[in-house]
Amino acid sequence: MSFHRWDGDALILDVHLQPKASNDMFAGLHGERLKVRLTAPPVDGKANAHLLAFLAEAFGVVKSQVILESGQQSRQKRVRIQAPRQLPADLDLTVRPA
Numbered sequence: 445m446s447f448h449r450w451d452g453d454a455l456i457l458d459v460h461l462q463p464k465a466s467n468d469m470f471a472g473l474h475g476e477r478l479k480v481r482l483t484a485p486p487v488d489g490k491a492n493a494h495l496l497a498f499l500a501e502a503f504g505v506v507k508s509q510v511i512l513e514s515g516q517q518s519r520q521k522r523v524r525i526q527a528p529r530q531l532p533a534d535l536d537l538t539v540r541p542a
Contacts, residue, residue, distance in 0.1 A: 447473060447476060448478070448537055451524070453526070455525045455537075457499075458520075458521075459495070460475070460480070461482065461491060461519045461520075462479060462519070463484055463519075465481035465482055467483060468480075469481050477520065478535070489516075492521075495512070495521070496511075504528060505525060510523060511524045
């Protein structure tokens with residue numbers, strides 16, 4: 445099992461979110477999920493909104509192309525990124541299947 449999979453041209457990520465961190469970054473794996481540290485607090489959806497913006501920038505897409513599919517009230521989240529234009533160099537992502 446991996447923290448990511450491709451669904452056509454969409455990339456699905458299983459994420460473990462750590463809010464209120466000292467900086468925004470990918471932080472390796474947490475079990476079989478990608479750990480993401482964010483500075484945003486886990487209140488009023490701020491961490492979720494910050495996560496979507498962080499991923500949009502990292503994958504070179506607009507925020508509307510990043511969708512939180514599950515985990516709105518949890519640290520365990522599933523995110524869909526429609527047609528990512530770039531893959532972050534610090535992540536080990538399998539190249540999209542042809």
